[in-house]
Amino acid sequence: MSTILLIEQVLNGLQSGIMLFLMAAGLTLIFGVMGLINLAHGSLYMVGAFAAAAVAAATGSFVLALVAALVAAAAAGAIIELVVIRRLYDRDHLDQVLATFALILIFSEGTRWVFGSFPLYLDVPAALSGPVTLPGGILYPAYRLLIIAVGLVIAAGLFALIAKTRIGIQIRAGEADREMIAALGVDISKLYTMVFALGAALAGLAGALVGAIQSVQVGMGEPVLILAFVVIVIGGIGSIKGALVGALLVGLTDTLGSVLLPIFFASFMDQSSATAVGSALATMSIYILMAGVLLFKPTGLFGKA
Amino acid sequence: DGHGGKVKVGMITTLSGGGAGLGLDVRDGFMLAVKGNEAIELVVEDDQRKPEIAVQLADKMIQSEKVDVLTGIIWSNLAMAVVPAATAQGKFYLSPNAGPSALAGKGCNPLYFNVSWQNDAFNEAAGAWSNENGIEKVFLMAPNYPAGQDMIAGFKRTYEGTVTEEVYTKLGQTDYAAEIAQIRASDADTVYFFLPGGMGISFMKQYAGSGVDKNVMGPAFSFDQGILGAIGDAALGVKNTSHWSKDLDVPGNAEFVEAFQAEYDRLPSLYAAQGYDTGLLLASAAAKADVKDADAFRAALAEADFQSVRGKFSFGANQHPVQDIYMREVVKEGDVVTNKSLGVAASDHTDVYGAECSM
Amino acid sequence: MISERTVNIFLFALLPVTVLAAWLLDEPFIITLATKAAILALAGVGLNIALGLGGLVSFGHAAFFGLGGYAMGILASHAQSYAPLMEVPFLIEGTKSMPVIWLVALVTSALAALAIGALSLRTSGVYFIMVTLAFGQMLYYFAISWPAYGGEDGLSIYVRNGFPGLNTLDPVQFFLIAFAVLTVGIFLAWRLARSAFGLALSAARQNAERVETVGLGPYRIRLVAFVISGAMTGLAGALFADLNRFVSPTMFSWHLSGELIVFCILGGVGRLYGPVAGAMLYVLLEHVLGGLSAYWHIYLGLLLLLVVLFARGGLIGLLSGREVAHE
Amino acid sequence: MSDLLDIRNLKKSFGALKATDDVSLTLRAGEIHALIGPNGAGKSTLIKQIAGGLRSDAGSVHFAGRDVTPLSTVARARAGLGRTFQISSLAMEYTVLQNVLLGALGQDGGVMRFFRPIMARNDLRDRAMTALTRVGLESHAAKRTADLSHGQRRQLEVAVALTLSPKVFLMDEPMAGLGASGSQRMTGFLDGLRSEAPILLVEHDMDAVFALADRISVLVYGRVIATGTADEIKADPAVREAYLGEEEEA
């Protein structure tokens, strides 16, 4: 394989990592900071994508579509929090798992009911639809650069929100002892609704941004959900930095694994079995990565013991 | 004629979750074909695309509903789960989609009729067409699972040019940046791929944004009507092989397209066409023989005495189709992105597994 | 409130009574459903040992379920094709005998649980959930892309395996086999919960530090529990494969792990009959609602939601109130 | 008198902070050795180093003539080190009885018994009930631990340690949270306990310490600054300044 292709693949790995971070960002917030296992995160991602597709179809504007994704997902998040999640904070994690699993069912089929069973059309805006030339002569889709930029901005913003602001402190205090922070005069319920809505909005934004280069269809949130969990667990729960690093690691492993493993096996096997073994191993690679990381660092790369 | 026997049909298909669009089309096409037919009684159940549910539904239809004929399954892994069990219990099975090689060869069965295609068919046709249309070097890509491997093998069976790369992706993969980079770096002139459902949508959109401009070709599954709407202009110009196209000039096809649109308010897909043909086939057999007389009914089915919307249609010795496969191209008609037929890619095509079938 | 014991007796009797009624009414499919519920309940009872008693939320129990299933699939397919499983260093032939298959399923899944548990138990909490998921997913992808036994297509076994002295093709008899195994499973789980081991395991869930300071090693206790749990789920997998006469990688999928967890929570976490109640309700809903509307998942979701929100302690909690610390 | 527990030059740092800095102590059969010192002096750290919850940076722990430094918490507990926590650490969903049963089970060691109900083990039950009776919790045996008041939990903590019949007790503030009357009772109780096994007692309740301790060691900033009898310690000006303050004698 040529060096330039290898560089390009590394870039692709990093890029896909940032994309993963974008999808995981909202989950990190809700899961890492509020301590809530929200399986319905993927559904909020889907809600964002569908809202964007519907608005883009109606108005033709990509910006409006993104706004719609944010609003729809935030609203869905706030409603979920007020109606369901709010009653589950003092419960076992398992109750949250069951409730949010139920929400997946409701959201998926609800979306199918409203939008039908066929994938929707959502495409990148014309201005960003082509490739740009990077230094070194690498052609790179402009839209993907946008995704990288948005991902990095969100990472920085979340980091500042959690680590540097008083709201961040209060949220974390609430996770440690909800009753106590309330007894000190903080309206933790309202705060949690806001955080949940924010996490949902991030999921919705990711759904719209990523949906434009993938397929907008019912069930699109499920693989994302698992991947997002993998990412934040590798990074260490509650750590934004960890989520970013975890996402990049997963992106690189996934991309380079699928490219390099078949080549690696071909060096000592015949071509067709090398392709078979290599790609089989590549599909397992991120899970092997996760298990490996957790065996050496049982609380993830940046998690607190 | 006039045996007066009714046929009870159990349809197990995917009506919820990710792949529901395909199941809906098959169901609607079938219902359109048997609409008003007194001899056919239909029960439909949703398999949720889970093999074990499909097996249990088959049991239910056989044991409780006492159906005579089963049909409806979309996915080859579900078919592999249901068909052997159903035929073992003496029920007919008509496949409106999916044709795993195992059921065409050693596993063929007198009670199993495939009304769609064998997995390799579209690919063999595409390979043959490529030989004649100056396609010299191809980049092959499919998900790493049996159907994907079958499709690639099918293409390679007939294709005589050079295969530059053969790439197997994760099943359900959504990001193809790495593969697109490989395609860009490859010296192939054509990309041939099989990526059903959302995978194909994602790939095509990303490919269009990448600036790579090699020819794109594949079996029809990634370019069918239900999906084209979601890919949009990115799919224009793509060549794909299919046994049916909306614009085929064969008796009954235009009427079918029109009736389907009138009934369901959407364009029919190839799945709808297969469902429709399956319905017609069944109706033709039901008119000739009583299903309780298995031998007679089987003979009636084997005659394939109906006007297929694909034109020529008959069964080979392994009861898999002998039919023409066409090359189609994705075009825009007004606002609608759809397929246009370019002509026959392989005529009277039949599968290679029939030789292994001892029936 | 009804006492938990009464609820349990009712739940226990429900399956055979249903089957009897179905048999009288000649509704063989209901018998199949009851069998399915019994087998899934067994898998849930297995999971519940780790999950309810030990607090080990395994999101990868499908691994054991699938291994049990493939133990059946591989052995039976070799018997079906008369090709030995392996010839060197010694000959292993396929088999169609249930007891042998069960034994293999138990041993395989126990060994897998030992390996997976030994590694996973180094972590805890959500990390444990995810690392078990990772192992499950590895097996899932492996099964999908490994062509020898059908890959994603799975393996069909044309005739159900045999059990000495019984006709397993008769739905009622096969139900009785599954139900008997379930009964044994419940009995073992019941004794286990009340045994010295159960006391220590449950204490390790509540406070591991406490268990250490009384001189008991929580890691070893949990590992043993995980192995027992995995083995029982593996056995259920073998039965499930026999019920369908079919195995495929979906038996390894995370949806299945999730469903097993759902059974436990739905019925009541840590309650002996929790997974039994959960599995029965789930199977019932799946098949009743499935017939009502194409959008039946919405109703299923709403029902589950109602249970979590308003029935603390799951179904059994709803019926019999807060758990009384035993004896 | 022999030294049952012999701690030599233990050290533990957290970053730049030396929580324990070259601490050596002994505990002889039949004595109560009190360890006092300002908050954050390193007392609990030391207890954890002895019991095994925390690996020492340097130094060794000898117990009953054997070097237990490399052993895990579990192994040390089995060897006979019984510990109570500064902040109650109990199985909260269990009944009071089940918590002490767990201790009895730990003492018995037969945890890999999967079939016989634990409640049928009369030996363990008796042992557990005896321990509850000794701390005065017998009437609460069937109560859920989570429903106990703070002080009652402290008593239960001691009862669990009793069931282990350890050779040595390591007690981290057993009086904390007990009311005045509770403290008095506990004082009387510990007084009797020393004949069963010696006690290394960390406590801020000076009434109790002065009433009970045969020897007192004072830990300040991770170092032992004085060891002696109650009177010697009371008279030590450095101790008065660092710890006791102007407290008049109780």
Added chain:
Amino acid sequence: MSFLSLTGITAAYGPSQALFGVDLALEAGEVLALMGRNGMGKSSTIKVICRLLKHSGGTVQFDGRDIGNLPPHKAAQAGLGLVPEGRRCFGPLTVHENLHAAARPGAWDYAAVCDLFPRLGERRDQVAASLSGGEQQMLAIGRALMTNPTLLMLDEATEGLAPVVRQEIWAAVATLKRDTGLALLVVDKSLAELRRVADKAVILERGRTVWSGGIDALDRVVADQFLGV
């Protein structure tokens, strides 16, 4: 009307009743000692005042209004400061973050708290979970002061503190009372130390007020009967 007054409070944890009729009254600037043996309902009473435990009967009045229906954070904003039993510091947060989490403007700020407990200043960026027991106790007090309450409730706030620190805390309490007019409700086991700071006392026995009066009136007989000393 009193600054804080509880009349006829009854309350239960699920099925088990803990309070059977608690009455107490406290004036602004006063220090009230709440006494009773283990498990008699002192902490439960405090929880009722902070709204962490719902009462089933009786009334809770604070600063001229009925706070019996407020959610906990509203009650706290009305001027209640709590140092709970068992400290309950926010374990994963640093000392500095613990203090700032719920701070409200007023005389007590970070500098003032560090003046009172210099140790907290030294441990500024250490996470609370790794503090020594006594340090956590100081943190809990500091955290409550940072909300600038008008009534501070100390539930066993000197538990586990070294005698010197305890003396400092009592001195601080005396200062608070003298200089800021802060009202205090104190639960503590040392009768001797309470006598020095408290103005009056209420004794609970099995969830009921059984004695109340000036601290000076609390003689040997009463102490013997209810407190067992």
